[in-house]
Amino acid sequence: MSVEYAINEETMIEGADLFAPDLILATYLTKKIPKEVFTKYPTFIIHPGPFGDRGAYALDNAILNNMKEWGVSILEADEEFDAGAVWGHRNFSLPEHATKGYLYRTVVSDLAIELVDELIEKLKSNKKPLTNPKKPLHPKVTQSIRAIEWNKDSSETIIQKLNASDNYPGIKDRFFDCEVYLFGAVKEQTGLEKKEAKPKEILAKRDGAVLVKTIDGAVWIQKMTEIKNGIRQIKLPSTYVLKDRLKGIKEERISLYVDPDLPTFKEITFYKKQNVGFLAFDFYNGAMSSEQCIRLKYAIETLRDEVDVLVLMGGEQFFSNGIHLTILEDSKKQGEDGWSNINAMNNLIKTILFSDDILTITAFRANAGAGGVFLGIAGDFVFAKSSIVLNPHYRTIGLSGSEYHTYTLPRRVGKEIAQKLLDEALPLNAQEAKSIGLIDEVFKNFQEVESYALQLAQDEERFYELLDQKRDRLEQDKEYIQECVENELEKMYPQFWDPKSDFHKLRHNFVYKICPTQTPLRIAKHRRVNA
Structure with missing residues (x-):
């Protein structure tokens, strides 16, 4: 087995030809696979949507549309986006208040592994795939769709929007004079939400998170990413971003450890x-x-x-x-x-x-x-x-x-x-x-x-x-x-x-999500000298 990052068309084609694989698996791609790859090698895409689902923003739409059931599919790569034959699919119940990141890392990944095993067995036994019904592509989920209307949206709606946007891209907003993206919503139900305030006012802070008033209660916002000169910075605890703007806001502490069912932000x-x-x-x-x-x-x-x-x-x-x-x-x-x-x-x-x-x-x-x-x-x-x-x-x-x-x-x-x-x-x-x-x-x-x-x-x-x-x-x-x-x-x-140590450079690249220019040799076996 070897790995090639989907950096661009040229590297994808070159990597595939160097390794000459029996099978290519593409997981949650953001770039289209070149025709030169999927027409030469059996290529399959893991898609985080049910049978017939197509397009980007699959989980975003599932959460925003309050779907009770969703799925994962494995598709044959095709020139048309997510339109290839369907080699397997599994459905699952969407857990209440699940974030997009949580779904990717848990149930979607678990089912994807099952589907890959099923695919290999089907290929071995020469079974045929299902015809893709080619449903319409998902609509793009823009920031205008994600945006929180603090004077209109309930706490549940705000949490739903943030869950659909976590861990990326977050929801664009402004607090004080600071333009930010918001992440990590938790509903407050221990009494703090009853404080008198206008929607969007910050009521309290705790362990880096801030409590924001809503029309029917309050929600904790754990993380923010500041936007400086139009450029997205790194994701930090909300209090690290808002800093002195929170002067006078009380730290609402809780016990060192609390019951898992306590309805508030807790770590x-x-x-x-x-x-x-x-x-x-x-x-x-x-x-x-x-x-x-x-x-x-x-x-x-x-x-x-x-x-x-x-x-x-x-x-x-x-x-x-x-x-x-x-x-x-x-x-x-x-x-x-x-x-x-x-x-x-x-x-x-x-x-x-x-x-x-x-x-x-x-x-x-x-x-x-x-x-x-x-x-x-x-x-x-x-x-x-x-x-x-x-x-x-x-x-x-x-x-x-x-x-x-x-x-x-x-x-x-x-x-x-x-x-x-x-x-x-x-x-x-x-x-x-x-x-x-x-x-x-x-x-x-x-x-x-x-x-x-x-x-x-x-x-x-x-x-x-x-x-x-x-x-x-x-x-x-x-x-x-x-x-x-x-x-x-x-x-x-x-x-x-030492300010010149590799740690400082590599950490910077990691937290700013700077895209690598090549796949590391430790996983790209096909690019090693002795390959």
């Missing part, structure tokens, strides 16, 4: 079953700032007195992706704030590693990358959902990495495989991760993790035997673990503090 939630705790940390796009790391660390320290087994659940869209790159990019003290962020992440992971009075279980319910993977494998037991992808490396962002990975990674997979994972910088699916020992078990339904955790806590003999083994290992490895993290930080120090 850390907790519930308990018997003597097992379930801790979720749903940070936007999986990015974790110093402050978020500190809050999560305190939550875990507090819960050690309340439970025997603690399940670390991450978020629903991402488990974690490590340090917060956009906040670092925005910082005027990038070295200092980057150093603070990695140390806050390390302190969080140290708390998990050395929690010798409880057993911890990591449940990768969603994808994870870089430090987020190493946060997860700090747990005593590691489970991963069958459909998730892990990227256990730092290389693509120009960091050597910390998060105790030089201790936890070789301990799980051995030194040789650990170095290979870091050097090759390739994604792993859950099954691959289990086969090399990076994780312990693969699950399809979270209830499997719940059952395991409850059984572990109830089996006192096994629980205390495992706890004793953990304490003995930590006591034996204590000095070595400290040596590992000190060596990691020594390597990372110049990567943060």
